[in-house]
Amino acid sequence: MAKKIAVYGSYEAKVHVKQRYWKKRIDGVKQRYWKKTKRTKKVEASGRYEFYGKGKDLYKATVKAHRFMPKGFVSVSAEKFLENPEKYGLEGEWIEREVES
Amino acid sequence: MNEKWNLKSVLGITDMETVKLDFDKTSFKTVKYWALRTMKWFKLKGFIILKSSDKCYHVVFDRKVSWRMNVKVMAWVCLLSKHRKLTGWFIMQCIKEGSTLRVSAKKEKPEPRIVFRYGSQTNQIAEFLAYRRLVKNIVAKLETLQSLQRGNENLELKTPCFNV
Numbered sequence: 001m002a003k004k005i006a007v008y009g010s011y012e013a014k015v016h017v018k019q020r021y022w023k024k025r026i027d028g029v030k031q032r033y034w035k036k037t038k039r040t041k042k043v044e045a046s047g048r049y050e051f052y053g054k055g056k057d058l059y060k061a062t063v064k065a066h067r068f069m070p071k072g073f074v075s076v077s078a079e080k081f082l083e084n085p086e087k088y089g090l091e092g093e094w095i096e097r098e099v100e101s
Numbered sequence: 102m103n104e105k106w107n108l109k110s111v112l113g114i115t116d117m118e119t120v121k122l123d124f125d126k127t128s129f130k131t132v133k134y135w136a137l138r139t140m141k142w143f144k145l146k147g148f149i150i151l152k153s154s155d156k157c158y159h160v161v162f163d164r165k166v167s168w169r170m171n172v173k174v175m176a177w178v179c180l181l182s183k184h185r186k187l188t189g190w191f192i193m194q195c196i197k198e199g200s201t202l203r204v205s206a207k208k209e210k211p212e213p214r215i216v217f218r219y220g221s222q223t224n225q226i227a228e229f230l231a232y233r234r235l236v237k238n239i240v241a242k243l244e245t246l247q248s249l250q251r252g253n254e255n256l257e258l259k260t261p262c263f264n265v
Binding site for chain 2: 002009050093
């Protein structure tokens with residue numbers, strides 16, 4: 001396996017608030033469901049990107065990673081990330097906090 | 102590219118085939134002792150020591166190993182040295198299935214720099230240093246872009262408004 005560039009830290013991102021609701025099933029059981037609302041809230045979390053690929057793609061992906069915060073632990077090819085960054089991250093910004101490597 | 106950058110994230114190098122160790126709050130003498138002992142015991146050919154901050158050091162070994170062997174070496178050092186911070190770091194690497202060492206600056210900590218070299222430097226160390234150069238170039242480019250952006254913002258603020 002080739003070497004990867006790790007971009008990690010703590011970030012603040014806006015996420016859609018989820019709302020729960022119940023629906024009665026045919027068998028009479030009340031089932032709980034979640035729906036995504038339009039409302040958003042700011043959350044603080046930590047995440048990590050691990051990019052692999054060519055030098056130019058790695059550079060572009062690292063720049064993009066400063067706008068799209070990782071959804072947890074994301075190991076992806078830099079080329080694929082550049083094609084669709086929304087798939088792997090949420091819009092937000094990095095904040096300075098102590099993180100473990 | 103008119104995006105806003107802030108360099109608050111940390112950049113590092115991850116891989117499975119290079120044996121790496123992260124000694125926090127340890128003297129250089131102790132780090133050198135463990136690096137030398139590990140290199141001799143597992144025949145790792147050579148190593149470099151990087152100083153990441155005051156009393157914090159990273160060690161990178163030269164021989165290419167499998168992930169299984171890598172975990173074996175890291176666990177051996179943790180067990181014998183009884184180093185709490187190193188053990189914590191080791192557990193984290195096991196969870197991620199790949200060991201990472203920081204390359205960019207982090208908060209007030211500067212970029213790690215090489216302070217000691219020993220033995221062969223041609224295999225994994227050469228590869229690690231080449232990749233480190235690539236990451237450093239990326240960081241330098243990002244910093245240039247950031248300073249340019251700041252300059253533009255200042256210019257916008259300083260430009261007088263002629264609207265009547």
